[in-house]
Amino acid sequence: MSNLYDKAYEQSINDPDGFWGDIAKECHWYKKWDKVLDDSNKPFYRWFTGAETNTCYNAVDLHVDNGIGDQDAIIYDSPVTDTIKKYTYSELKEIVSKFAGVLKSKGVEKGDRVVIYMPMIPEAVFAMLSCARLGAVHSVVFGGFAANELATRIDDAKPKVIVSASCGIEVKKIIKYKPLLDEAIDLSTFKPDACILFQRPQAEAGMIEGRDFDWNDEMEKAVPQDCVPVKATDPLYILYTSGTTGQPKGVVRDNGGHMVALKWTMGAIYGVNQGDVYWAASDIGWVVGHSYIVYGPLFKGCTTIIFEGKPVGTPDASVFWRIISQHKISTLFTAPTAFRAIKREDPQAKLMEDFDLSSFKYLFLAGERLDPDTLTWAENCLKIPVIDHWWQTETGWAIAANCVGLHSFDIKPGSPTKAAPGWNMAVLGDDGNPIKPGDIGAIVAKLPLPPGTLPTLWQNDERFKDAYLNEFPGYYETADAGFIDEDGYIFVMARTDDIINVAGHRLSTGAMEEVIAAHPDVAECAVMGVADQLKGQIPLGMMVLNAGVDRDHDEIVKEVILQMRNKIGPVAAFKTAVVVKRLPKTRSGKILRGTMQSIADKKDYKVPATIDDYSILDEIKESLGTIGYGSKA
Ligand code: COA
Numbered sequence: 037m038s039n040l041y042d043k044a045y046e047q048s049i050n051d052p053d054g055f056w057g058d059i060a061k062e063c064h065w066y067k068k069w070d071k072v073l074d075d076s077n078k079p080f081y082r083w084f085t086g087a088e089t090n091t092c093y094n095a096v097d098l099h100v101d102n103g104i105g106d107q108d109a110i111i112y113d114s115p116v117t118d119t120i121k122k123y124t125y126s127e128l129k130e131i132v133s134k135f136a137g138v139l140k141s142k143g144v145e146k147g148d149r150v151v152i153y154m155p156m157i158p159e160a161v162f163a164m165l166s167c168a169r170l171g172a173v174h175s176v177v178f179g180g181f182a183a184n185e186l187a188t189r190i191d192d193a194k195p196k197v198i199v200s201a202s203c204g205i206e207v208k209k210i211i212k213y214k215p216l217l218d219e220a221i222d223l224s225t226f227k228p229d230a231c232i233l234f235q236r237p238q239a240e241a242g243m244i245e246g247r248d249f250d251w252n253d254e255m256e257k258a259v260p261q262d263c264v265p266v267k268a269t270d271p272l273y274i275l276y277t278s279g280t281t282g283q284p285k286g287v288v289r290d291n292g293g294h295m296v297a298l299k300w301t302m303g304a305i306y307g308v309n310q311g312d313v314y315w316a317a318s319d320i321g322w323v324v325g326h327s328y329i330v331y332g333p334l335f336k337g338c339t340t341i342i343f344e345g346k347p348v349g350t351p352d353a354s355v356f357w358r359i360i361s362q363h364k365i366s367t368l369f370t371a372p373t374a375f376r377a378i379k380r381e382d383p384q385a386k387l388m389e390d391f392d393l394s395s396f397k398y399l400f401l402a403g404e405r406l407d408p409d410t411l412t413w414a415e416n417c418l419k420i421p422v423i424d425h426w427w428q429t430e431t432g433w434a435i436a437a438n439c440v441g442l443h444s445f446d447i448k449p450g451s452p453t454k455a456a457p458g459w460n461m462a463v464l465g466d467d468g469n470p471i472k473p474g475d476i477g478a479i480v481a482k483l484p485l486p487p488g489t490l491p492t493l494w495q496n497d498e499r500f501k502d503a504y505l506n507e508f509p510g511y512y513e514t515a516d517a518g519f520i521d522e523d524g525y526i527f528v529m530a531r532t533d534d535i536i537n538v539a540g541h542r543l544s545t546g547a548m549e550e551v552i553a554a555h556p557d558v559a560e561c562a563v564m565g566v567a568d569q570l571k572g573q574i575p576l577g578m579m580v581l582n583a584g585v586d587r588d589h590d591e592i593v594k595e596v597i598l599q600m601r602n603k604i605g606p607v608a609a610f611k612t613a614v615v616v617k618r619l620p621k622t623r624s625g626k627i628l629r630g631t632m633q634s635i636a637d638k639k640d641y642k643v644p645a646t647i648d649d650y651s652i653l654d655e656i657k658e659s660l661g662t663i664g665y666g667s668k669a
C-alpha cells in the first residue's frame with residue numbers, strides 16, 4: 037500500500053491539473069481559472085490562467101470572514117526592544133486596509149511597484165500585505181544591504197513609493213536606515229514619488245519635505261481600502277537574489293500559484309494546522325521570510341512570529357527556547373547556522389532545561405547544507421524530528437523535504453530526503469543525459485515547475501531562459517550539484533556557479549570581485565567561499581596589485597574591506613583578504629578558484645593538469661599562512 041506521499045507525488049507528476057486543481061479549492065477566488073496548467077507558451081508555464089483572486093484577502097480577510105478574527109495572526113517578539121505585541125486577524129485586517137489607503141493616497145495602483153526596506157518589525161509585514169491588497173507589487177530589500185545594492189533594486193523595480201523605517205537594531209547596535217535610503221535614492225537613476233517612514237524611538241530620522249511622509253500621520257487620515265481582484269498570473273512580488281554578477285536577479289512570484297502552493301505546503305510539508313503557532317526565524321528580506329514568516333502561515337490561518345533578534349546575544353543562547361515555550365510554537369524553521377551559533381555558546385544545551393518545550397513538534401532547517409554535527413546535536417537535545425529541506429529563492433518553497441504532513445520517512449544525514457510533490461527531479465551529466473543513481477551531476481527539475489515557483493525574472497524573459505533553462509533544454513537548472521540515491525533521496529553537495537552561502541545568506545563572489553577590482557591598486561582578484569565553523573562559508577579575497585604599487589598591503593586590504601561594506605553591505609561578512617603575487621590560472625587564463633579554495637580549506641586537491649606554473653600554488657599557501665580566517669566551533 038502506498039503512503040500519502042507516494043500517492044500525492046504520483047498524481048502531482050502524472051495529473052498536475054487534477055492535483056493542483058483540487059488543492060486550489062481551499063483558496064478564495066473571485067473568478068475560477070480557465071486552465072490549471074497553461075502550457076501554451078513554452079518554456080513559460082503559467083498556473084491558474086483566467087482566475088482572479090487577491091493574496092491579502094486569502095491571508096487576512098478570509099479568516100475574519102470564517103470566524104477566526106479573534107485569533108492571533110502575528111506575534112512580534114523583539115528582545116532587542118524588550119517588546120512583545122500581538123495582532124489578531126481582525127486587527128491585522130484593519131491595519132492593512134488603512135495602510136493600503138496610505139499607499140493609494142500616494143498614487144499606488146494595481147501593478148505599481150513598492151520597495152520595502154525595513155527591519156523585522158510588524159510594519160514591514162503590514163506594508164507587504166497592503167501592497168497585495170491593492171494588487172501592487174512589493175519588492176522587499178534586506179536591511180543588511182548597503183545603499184548601492186538598494187539603488188540597483190530601485191533602478192530595476194522602479195517603485196512609485198518606498199516604505200522604510202528610521203532604524204534597525206542589530207543586537208545592541210542601532211543601524212540608521214534613513215541615511216542609507218537617502219543615499220540610495222541619490223545614487224539611483226529612477227526616483228520614487230514618495231517615501232513613507234516608520235519612525236522608531238531608538239533613532240528618529242530627518243524627513244525631506246514633499247518626498248517623505250510619516251507612517252503614523254498618514255495612517256491617521258487614511259481611507260481604508262478593500263481587496264482589489266487581480267489575475268492569478270499577475271505578479272505579487274519581486275525578490276532580488278544574487279546572480280553571477282553585481283546585477284541581482286529579480287525573481288517574480290505570481291498571486292494564484294503562490295497562494296495555492298504555499299497554503300498546501302503548510303500542512304503537507306510542515307505538518308501544521310490552522311491555529312498552530314509557526315515560527316520561521318529568518319528575515320522578511322529573504323525568501324524564507326516571504327514564504328514562511330508572512331504568506332504561508334497566514335494563508336493557513338496560523339499564528340506567525342516576527343522575531344527581531346538573533347539566536348545568541350539577545351540576550352543569550354536561550355532565546356529560541358524562551359520563545360518556543362512562551363508562544364507554544366509547534367514548528368520552527370531556521371538555518372543550520374543559527375543552531376551552530378547556539379551550540380557554540382551552550383554546547384550542553386543547559387539553557388534549554390529551564391523551558392517547557394512540550395508544544396515543539398518539528399525543527400526544519402534550510403538555506404545551506406545541514407552538516408551532520410549540527411543535525412546530531414539538535415536531535416540529541418530536542419528529541420524531536422530535525423528535518424533538512426532544500427530550496428531556493430527561485431522556487432519559493434521546498435524542492436525536497438521530508439513531507440511530514442503526508443508521510444515521515446527515515447532520515448539520511450546529509451539529505452533533505454525526497455523530491456516534494458510537484459518536483460520531477462533528475463541528475464544530469466555534462467552531456468545533458470541522466471546519470472545513474474549515486475553519481476554526482478547537475479540537479480535539475482523537469483519542466484513545468486510546480487505552482488509558486490518563478491514564472492520569469494522581472495522584465496527579463498531572456499535572462500530567465502539564459503540563467504535557468506538554456507543549459508539543459510526541458511529542465512530547470514538548479515545550479516546545485518549532487519546526486520539521487522537508489523531510494524530517491526536527494527543529496528545536495530555544492531553550487532555549480534559562484535554563489536556562496538554565508539550564514540544562510542546567499543551571496544555572489546562575482547559581485548564581490550567587481551567591488552575589489554574597482555580598487556585603483558588592484559590588477560586582478562578572486563573571491564571564494566572558504567569553510568567557516570559558524571557561518572558555513574565566509575568570503576576570502578585574493579588580490580594581485582598593479583605593477584609599481586608600493587603602498588602598505590594592510591592598508592589596501594582595509595580599504596577593500598570597507599569598500600565591500602559600503603557597496604554590498606555588512607551582510608557580505610567580507611573581513612579577510614590577502615595580497616598575492618599571482619593567481620593560479622589554466623593555460624587558457626581561467627582562474628583556478630576551486631584549487632585555491634581547497635588550499636584555503638587545507639583540503640587535499642588535485643593539481644590541475646592545465647595549470648601553467650605550479651609554483652604559484654606554493655606562493656598562495658604561503659600568503660594564506662600569514663592571515664587567520666574561519667571561526668572555530
Ligand atoms: N540590517 C543591518 N545590518 C545587518 C542586518 C540587518 N537586517 N542583518 C545583519 N546585519 C549585519 C550584522 O550586524 C553584521 O554586521 P557586523 O559585520 O557589523 O557585525 C553583518 O551584517 C553580518 O550579520 P550576520 O550574518 O547576521 O552575522 P552575525 O555574526 O551578526 O550573526 C548568526 C551570526 C549565525 C547569529 C546570524 O547569521 C544568524 O542568526 N543567522 C540565522 C540564519 C538566518 O536568519 N538565515 C536567513 C535565511 S533562513
Ligand code: AMP
Nearest residue numbers: 402403404405425426427428429528542
Ligand atoms: P537561497 O536562494 O538564498 O535560498 O539559496 C539557495 C541555495 O542555498 C541553494 O541553491 C543551495 O545551494 C543552498 N541550500 C538551500 N537549502 C539547502 C539544503 N537544505 N541543503 C543544501 N544546500 C541548500
